[in-house]
Amino acid sequence: MTQTIILTGTARSKGHASGEALVNSQRMGWAFNHVSNEGGIVMVPGADIQGECVTGRIVVYPTVLGSTSGAVSLYFKCKESNKGPAAIICRKVHDIDISGCIAGEIPAVDGLDQDPIDTIRTGDWVEIDAPQVGQKATVTITRQG
Amino acid sequence: MTTMKLTTYQQEMLDGKHGETKQFCMNKLVDFGEAVEATEMVDLVLVLNGVPICSKDRKDPEKAKKLAIYDLGHSPLYDPIFKMKDARVADKSGCACGNDPYMVQFDKADQKGYPWNFSVPGKGDFQIPADIIQDLKTGYDKLEEQGWLNWLSCNPYFNTRIPKMGEYAASSESSAAAYINSILGARTNRESPVNTVYCAYTGCLPKYGTHLDENRAAKCIVEIDDAVRDHLLGTADFAALGACIADKASNRIPAVLNLPKNLSPTATKQIVACCSPGMNDPMLHLMGFTPESPTLEAAFKGQMPRNPERFRITMDDIVEMFHHINHISPAPGPETAKPVDIVVIGCPHATFEEVREIARMLKGRKVKQGVMLWVQTDTPTYWMAHQYGDTKIIEEAGAKIYHQTCVAMTGFHHYPPGITIATNSYKYCKLAGGMGSKWAFANPAALIDAAVTGVLNPIPQWEHWSPAADRHLSLAGAVHS
Numbered sequence: 169m170t171q172t173i174i175l176t177g178t179a180r181s182k183g184h185a186s187g188e189a190l191v192n193s194q195r196m197g198w199a200f201n202h203v204s205n206e207g208g209i210v211m212v213p214g215a216d217i218q219g220e221c222v223t224g225r226i227v228v229y230p231t232v233l234g235s236t237s238g239a240v241s242l243y244f245k246c247k248e249s250n251k252g253p254a255a256i257i258c259r260k261v262h263d264i265d266i267s268g269c270i271a272g273e274i275p276a277v278d279g280l281d282q283d284p285i286d287t288i289r290t291g292d293w294v295e296i297d298a299p300q301v302g303q304k305a306t307v308t309i310t311r312q313g
Numbered sequence: 314m315t316t317m318k319l320t321t322y323q324q325e326m327l328d329g330k331h332g333e334t335k336q337f338c339m340n341k342l343v344d345f346g347e348a349v350e351a352t353e354m355v356d357l358v359l360v361l362n363g364v365p366i367c368s369k370d371r372k373d374p375e376k377a378k379k380l381a382i383y384d385l386g387h388s389p390l391y392d393p394i395f396k397m398k399d400a401r402v403a404d405k406s407g408c409a410c411g412n413d414p415y416m417v418q419f420d421k422a423d424q425k426g427y428p429w430n431f432s433v434p435g436k437g438d439f440q441i442p443a444d445i446i447q448d449l450k451t452g453y454d455k456l457e458e459q460g461w462l463n464w465l466s467c468n469p470y471f472n473t474r475i476p477k478m479g480e481y482a483a484s485s486e487s488s489a490a491a492y493i494n495s496i497l498g499a500r501t502n503r504e505s506p507v508n509t510v511y512c513a514y515t516g517c518l519p520k521y522g523t524h525l526d527e528n529r530a531a532k533c534i535v536e537i538d539d540a541v542r543d544h545l546l547g548t549a550d551f552a553a554l555g556a557c558i559a560d561k562a563s564n565r566i567p568a569v570l571n572l573p574k575n576l577s578p579t580a581t582k583q584i585v586a587c588c589s590p591g592m593n594d595p596m597l598h599l600m601g602f603t604p605e606s607p608t609l610e611a612a613f614k615g616q617m618p619r620n621p622e623r624f625r626i627t628m629d630d631i632v633e634m635f636h637h638i639n640h641i642s643p644a645p646g647p648e649t650a651k652p653v654d655i656v657v658i659g660c661p662h663a664t665f666e667e668v669r670e671i672a673r674m675l676k677g678r679k680v681k682q683g684v685m686l687w688v689q690t691d692t693p694t695y696w697m698a699h700q701y702g703d704t705k706i707i708e709e710a711g712a713k714i715y716h717q718t719c720v721a722m723t724g725f726h727h728y729p730p731g732i733t734i735a736t737n738s739y740k741y742c743k744l745a746g747g748m749g750s751k752w753a754f755a756n757p758a759a760l761i762d763a764a765v766t767g768v769l770n771p772i773p774q775w776e777h778w779s780p781a782a783d784r785h786l787s788l789a790g791a792v793h794s
Contacts, residue, residue, distance in 0.1 A: 180348055195564070199385070201726060201745060205381045206381035234589050236506055237385045237506060239506055240363075243389075244386025244389070248371075248386070249381050267345055267508050270344060270348060301347055
């Protein structure tokens, strides 16, 4: 049985993306010491997704934590080492992550009509349609079983 | 086209009338401005960013592997700018552009016993590859040619470029941003180091975030108990206090009441360095010190609720925070006698006051063989310490003092596995936990003892603090009588 949930929110960085969801209930950042630049592995002690690889996935978390260098490290993972996420979804995308997503050319969405942390589960298939910054974005969640 | 209202000069930069570089950077800033719904731009007096590693062979697989370790990710952002012939920072407008510490003190790059080149007996070696240092120097030289002041410091606001109340800055160093907002009354976000590249060449930035009054308002009150106010002494105590403030305020901007009357620049720096490890917004209304907040009403920007949320910080909270910080990435060994490999003081960079304190405590003593004691500071303080003899004392004790870099910016996640690093920095313990090394947190007196004996007692004497009068009187060196 397949369940589909459609949420709408606001695009903070534009683009289209799809991938498997990776949900972290704690705040997190993208600096090399939180998510490795060379492997895309989450290293934050105690994080729900510690040890997971973010590459190609849609990472869902409340908002940023830690260093401003998350912006450039996110950009680096997306554009240079090719270990970055496909997109991010937050309760509120922090300005640091907005600039990282714009530079890394991946979509970022917040302000959804349901709490993304409660609604999206790790393993869900998520599609994002975020055509224009500041405008409506659609998040389609597909859950098997 | 942009919906932002630009000044004539900003519009001319966007239109390309002031060259290719400024137009390129303005386009990037306008994109960001739209995303954060800015309506105008502000002129900047300080930009704090990072030096790029300028590698011609970045795509070479071997070099790419090294860059993935040493590059924070910012270097490729400079590629298009370095190709432009007219690249020049906006220093003519009075905007000073510099950078965070990074990797190495250039004139000691080949010396051993420093964070860029050291051995830990029985555990391994670490050395930043020479080609990476050379590529960093190439980036450094290019920035210098383009008008950057390569100060490589966390604290330019102390001694190099001091923003005044009401001015705007763009600091990608979080602790500097918190100090600039909270103590100097100038306005900066914890700025993205993507944006600060473009800020440097244009001297402007969309007005957003903590530039705006509404995003600087206090949301809750954190009140410090008298016992806390009167008994905090060491720089780790003040770092722990900052961590407690951030923890109580749950990532909201606090108005902090009942701080010590004499709050030194060092203590203040340690408190506000809870941003970024503990809180996102680089703003704490430290009542009695924050210039834009002479009253609580002002701290709340005229929106103070009838019963604002209030939290207290007790000595128990401070003790608990010491334990918490010491258990983020806990060092092995007995609770009160942890063997250490490295002791580092100066995150954010040590003030001259801190350097002097270390020299006083080290005088006539020797760092234990096999242990390293590192003191990291900014360039002006480094040379002051040289001038006044503190460097000589520190070096005669077998410790190292250096500038231009910091442990966390050396690729330290590739330090030999299983080493224990002791520090007075909450930021290090919080942001570096989980990266291989084990971290212990303590005050400078305990850290210096640890460097001399090889063993640290990370918990201060007041762990057993209780409000009972006899205990109270036994505490040495209270600030207030």
